[in-house]
Amino acid sequence: MAQKPDYNFDFEQVAADSAIGWVGSSNKDYRRSLDSTIAKSGNYSAVLEFIGEQPSFGTWTFVLPENYPGKKITLSGYIKTENVEGYAGLWMRIDPQIAFNNMQQEGISGTTDWKRYEFTLTMAPERTERIMLGALLAGKGKLWVDGLKVTIDGKDIATVVPLEKPAAKRDTAFDTGSAITLPDLNMKQVEDLKVLGLVWGFVKYHHPTIAKGDVNWDYELFRVMPAVLAARNDAERDEALVEWIQKLGPVEKGGDKPSVNAKLQPDLDWITTSGFSEALTTLLTDIRQAKRTDSHYYIGLMPNVRNPEFKNETAYERMEPADDGLRLLALYRYWNMIQYFFPYKNLIEEDWKDVLGEFVPKFADVSDMEGYMLALLELIGRVHDTHATIRGNPVLDKFFGERHVPVDVHFVEEQAVVTGYRHDVWGKAMGLEVGDVITAVDGKRIADRTKELMKYAPASNYARKLRDIGPMLLRSNDSALRIDGVRDGRRFSKVLNTYEPGELKFNNPFYVEDMDFKIIGDDIAYINNGSFNAKDLPLYWDRMKNRKGLIIDARNYPRHFPIHQLSGYLMPYPIPFVAISRGSIQQPGFFVVDPPTSVGAVNGKRYDGKVVILVNEMSLSSAEYHAMAYRVHPNATVMGSATAGADGNISPIMLPGGIRTVISGIGIYYPDGGETQRVGIVPDIEVKPTIRGIKEGRDEVLEKAIKLIKEE
Known part of the structure; x- marks a missing residue:
């Protein structure tokens, strides 16, 4: 029988000014401490306080030392807040990817007195590797937490006998290291x-x-x-x-x-x-x-x-x-x-x-x-x-450069081009303009630097590799770097200051926060697939159903997965759009393709206008999956450039050193077996941004889509 572990959910067991058993995130913008003057009960409460310049989140974390039998696990505790801008909460996670809650939906903010909170997660003991819990502060302010309690199926966890560890976990022979020393290998x-x-x-x-x-x-x-x-x-x-x-x-x-x-x-x-x-x-x-x-x-x-x-x-x-x-x-x-x-x-x-x-x-x-x-x-x-x-x-941040020049750089027409600013004042003060072409950094030609970085830019295809390399070009561990460039045919050189990432705003077109729907002119409806929420479809349908055309912008990542609901409004009957292959535990290495999956609802709505789906190298995974679905509309055109070429739900991988990576875990194919991985969603009409268009602030792909719809 497994020995019952000890817990410190009330923060009363203290050593070296810290609560025994508790750890926290390494985020230096958040300070963890114990408070002996403000406590819900006992002598101490735990405190999280934002003390930095760049708000993100900080945590108190406790890892349950065992796995437990049961169906439901409940975390409760008391929280007090002061001037919280963002939210505070309790959190618990059952790994791997079994259950998670961080109370974001409760939105605890502002200044609040002690209040008890509680939530419950569904357990899966047969698959559980680790259960972690604690308190979290996202944003600014200060949080106190005290009197935590964990129950399993209504029983205090201290009374629940943990599951016996499998023999694999009882082997501790190399817990402190492998003891392997390699010779000079022949x-x-x-x-x-x-x-x-x-x-x-x-x-x-x-x-x-x-x-x-x-x-x-x-x-x-x-x-x-x-x-x-x-x-x-x-x-x-x-x-x-x-x-x-x-x-x-x-x-x-x-x-x-x-x-x-x-x-x-x-x-x-x-x-x-x-x-x-x-x-x-x-x-x-x-x-x-x-x-x-x-x-x-x-x-x-x-x-x-x-x-x-x-x-x-x-x-x-x-x-x-x-x-x-x-x-x-x-x-x-x-x-x-x-x-x-x-x-x-x-x-x-x-x-x-x-x-x-x-x-x-x-x-x-x-x-x-x-x-x-x-x-x-x-x-x-x-x-x-x-x-x-x-x-x-x-470690990789140090290798590629921990400091950044406050401008965005992307490859346009195979050249490294300034496309925006990461700080409105510092970026423009550099003397760089949108549309400037960077030709060398610290004396090294961009072509040579790009070649060096290729093997360290994992991606499915060349277009996505360039997309990932662009932001890496103006990084350094020094306070400044020198660039050579070209503007309107004239060469120039500049020394540019670099900054800590926390001082800058990184523009990420992968996630879109702006408008999700609009009408362009009188004839065209526009849906931003990155932010569009299917719950709004009934509201928008009357505004779009009789328009000459619909543009679905998939040059981003969808936050709400509207694929099936929106397809139900586009197609009046189901149409196959994807086939999926999955692996086998009994026969490792075998992948078998399931029958094709369809989109479009039985007796669904019907959109008779032109549908244009916009894609580029930012269209990754779920965005590519959505584009495949919308493409089966009988009057659809895919426009833009090669997508990222990586589709299928991801599977996390943990490697020694605490290194986390992922892979595409299922195969995504067209119903006829055609590949999407590495190939991406190939546009029917290829349209790419130009340096001239970047300088003029134009969206040339969107312009081409509007023109296509207006053509008779």
Whole structure:
């Protein structure tokens, strides 16, 4: 029986002026403290106070040390606020992506006295990896919190016996590090480590013993790696692998049932073509044919959508970058997730096994966090998935430059062009004008700098890579940088000051906050798909139904997912628009396409005018999905330029060092099987902004759409 843990929900257990068991966000704009003069009960309350220049959010955080049986978990507690601009609240999250609430909807703001608040989340103990809770302050002001209480199905959590940890979590042998020290690798050792990565990942996702959670497969890697490195020849390596795998026990055959209708087949020929010993080949073949269920400790499929859910992957947040074993674990973990659960693996355009061999020495040779992060970023880039990158990492921010020139730069006509300002005063004071072309930064030509950054800009296609590289060009760790440029055919050079990001306003066209609907002239209705809310459709329908044309602007990301409701107003009957492929737990690497999904309602409304859908490289994922749906309108035209080419619900991935990334987790295709990943939504009429149009402040794509609708 598991031992009951201790809790400190009343903040009364204090050490070194902090509440024992509680941590907070690293955001320096928010101060966490204990207050011994203002408390709801006992001697202390916990305080969150905004003290910085750039409001975002700060937290008090408590991680529940166990998993618990039950159906409902309730968090309650008392909150007091002072001059809150934004909102305050309690919060709780059940990982991975099971349930979340931060009380934003309550909108606790201003100055309020102590008041009790409460909310309940639905539990899923069989899938839960971690439960976190605490208090949150979003925006400015000050928050006090006290007297928290957690109940499960109405019982105080202190009286609930935690679930017994699986054997994989009871293995603590390498909790402080892998204890692996790599030698200077020779070619044979590099090949042996490639083989180890192949075998380790294959056994992880195919062996029933690992599926049950009976083995910590990370730690087993550290146990076998020394023997593989010490092997003098292939026979010794294979013998070490056989002895290691056999400890998992025999398997019952009955799996590996191929699907003739599979969109993607698993890549397992290497088992019989790699020249392994007969014993190793036979053992791996038996495991391939093992009987498996849909229950697995390390991998699941999310409810309904069925994109992969990578479970029980330890983050190793305190990883030392010099830990050779953990770096190789990161490589093996990510590589095998792609190998077996990435729906677009066939579009990588190179043998993914060769990539594993290429990156073994890259991960082995680095010893600091920057080198490790760049190796990860380069590896992720080889997947060619715009979803898949690493964002908000301070190590990468340092590498690319922590300070920014206060202007926006985007590629227009294949040139780096100033498109706006990140500070109205400082930006214009730089002497740069919208439409200026940047040709060099600190003496390096933009073409050369762009080439350097390409491998660190994971994206599905070239257009999206340029979109992501543009804002990186004027970053530096110095207080100023020098640029060369061209304006109206005349060359110029300037020294530009750089600023901390908190001092600037970053213009993000990905999220749109302005108007969601308007009438252009007398003939055309315009819907901004980024901010449009389907609940407003009945109100807007009478204003749009008789117009000559409808423009749907999808050059952004939809916040409200209006796809089905709006399509029901456009098409009077269902029309197929998408086919989706999904992976398999029983047969890792198989992806099968479901029957096509339709949009348009039975006996729906009907819009008879022209429909023009605007897209560009900012149209990513859900925006692309929406564009596919609207495109089936019989009088639709897609206009603009190549989209980001990454569609399908994302699946988060945790890597050693606490590094988070994601992949597109399901395959999105046209009903006839046509690709959308990397290709994007190809416009019927290509229209791109020009430097002249940028200088004149024009939206040339929108202008072209208006012209098309007005044409007879």
